Amino acid sequence: xxxxxxxxxxxxxTLTIVAELAAPPERAWQLFADPRQLERxxxxxxWPATFYExxxxxxxxxxxxxxxxxxxxxxxxxxxxxxxxxxxLSFEDxxxxxxxxxxxxxxxxxxxxxxQEIPTGTRMTIVSFFxxxxxxxxLAQMGMVEGMTAAMGQIDGIxxxx
Amino acid sequence: xxxxxxxxxxxxxxxxDRIFQALADSTRRDVVVRVLGDSERGQSVSSLASHYAMSFxxxxxxxAVLERAGLVRKERRGREQIVRGDVTTVxxxxxxxxxxxxLWRGRVTRMEQIxxxxxxxxx
Numbered sequence: 001x002x003x004x005x006x007x008x009x010x011x012x013x014t015l016t017i018v019a020e021l022a023a024p025p026e027r028a029w030q031l032f033a034d035p036r037q038l039e040r041x042x043x044x045x046x047w048p049a050t051f052y053e054x055x056x057x058x059x060x061x062x063x064x065x066x067x068x069x070x071x072x073x074x075x076x077x078x079x080x081x082x083x084x085x086x087x088x089l090s091f092e093d094x095x096x097x098x099x100x101x102x103x104x105x106x107x108x109x110x111x112x113x114x115x116q117e118i119p120t121g122t123r124m125t126i127v128s129f130f131x132x133x134x135x136x137x138x139l140a141q142m143g144m145v146e147g148m149t150a151a152m153g154q155i156d157g158i159x160x161x162x
Numbered sequence: 163x164x165x166x167x168x169x170x171x172x173x174x175x176x177x178x179d180r181i182f183q184a185l186a187d188s189t190r191r192d193v194v195v196r197v198l199g200d201s202e203r204g205q206s207v208s209s210l211a212s213h214y215a216m217s218f219x220x221x222x223x224x225x226a227v228l229e230r231a232g233l234v235r236k237e238r239r240g241r242e243q244i245v246r247g248d249v250t251t252v253x254x255x256x257x258x259x260x261x262x263x264x265l266w267r268g269r270v271t272r273m274e275q276i277x278x279x280x281x282x283x284x285x
Contacts, residue, residue, distance in 0.1 A: 002274060003267055008259040011180065011230050015262045019270045023277040032271050041272035044265075124270075128262060133232065 004123070013130040021122045025115040029086035030123045032056075032113065039064065047074070053100070058083055062091075063100045077102050081110070089113040107135035184231035189214060190224050197234055197247040204246040207236075 009014040021028050031037050035054035043049030043066040052065035062078035075096035082090040094108035110129040115122050185191055196213070197205050211221040226244055228234040236247045 003270055006263050006267075008263065010232065010259065013259075013260045015266070017263065017266045017270070021270075021274060021277055026275060028273070031276060037276055040276055041269050068194075126266060128266070135236065139225060 002089075013133060015128045017126050019124050020118065020120060021124055023121050025086040025117050025122045028115050028124060029089075032089055033085070035062070056080065056083065063096060065096075065100075073098065075100055082112075086115055087117070107131065163213070180231040181233065184233055185215070186283060187224065187227075187229050189221075190228055193221075193224060193228060194233055197245050204237075204244040206239075206242040206244055208242065210245060 002020045002022075003063060004018045004020055005016075005019070008014075009016075017056045031041065035051040038054070039049045039051045042051075042064070046069050047066040049066045051062055051064040055061050058080055060080045062080070063075070064077070065075045067071045067073055075098060077094055077100065078097045079092045079094075080089070081092060082088065088097075090110065090112040090153055092108050095103045095106035097103055102105050108131065110131075112127045112129075114125040115124070185194070192213070193210055196210065207222055207225060208218065210225070211218045211267065213223060222243075223233060225236060229236055237244050238244070
């Protein structure tokens with residue numbers, strides 16, 4: 001278990017997750033910088049992500065879709081807000097329509113990733129920021145998160161298969 | 163590894179503290195009663211302020227304390243700020259954050275798997 005700690009702050013509307021990875025920051029950085037690696041961990045196994053745009057520059061945009069078990073697609077986009085290789089990265093994450101265009105009426109979240117070198121590899125801290133409790137409610141009502149959480153229950157099975 | 167968490171329907175100590183602190187003030191209790199009694203339409207901050215012998219800014223600060231405690235929600239309607247009572251927000255927020263936590267735990271697990279692969283293996 002490499003997740004060291006998590007903290008939920010319902011007042012500031014943030015989720016902080018700290019994990020220790022068995023690789024140096026330069027290697028861990030590639031998980032974000034390389035879209036082929038990024039798409040292997042971003043989506044749950046039953047909703048794999050495909051990043052078809054990945055302009056890894058400040059103010060650059062990434063676009064992806066996730067494909068569900070019945071072939072349905074859910075689009076999303078990132079906007080890179082800050083890049084400091086290999087130490088920190090922040091980006092905004094939102095919903096997109098089938099053409100990859102941002103859906104402005106939908107909630108967006110912001111994430112800040114920090115990679116710190118430790119003797120065993122990298123301590124990674126990811127903070128997710130939500131804009132308002134109203135948007136959190138909107139996300140909850142859509143049931144998207146619930147659906148994704150349910151899909152994640154299958155990870156254990158996939159890991160057990162090797 | 164995915165850690166299944168029990169669904170959280172109870173408030174933790176800090177959340178309870180915030181709610182009690184928010185309700186410790188008589189003006190704030192009065193605001194909550196007013197907006198809960200009219201949760202469909204809500205009340206504008208300015209109409210709330212007309213009930214109290216204090217400045218608009220002071221009423222706004224009270225509303226902000228209640229908002230942080232999850233007891234009310236504020237939204238903009240035109241030039242007005244509308245306040246609505248919402249006792250479920252804190253619970254909804256905690257539950258959703260727990261779900262995001264699971265999502266990220268899954269992502270970290272997949273990151274580890276990728277990092278465990280031999281160097282230079284792009285498959």
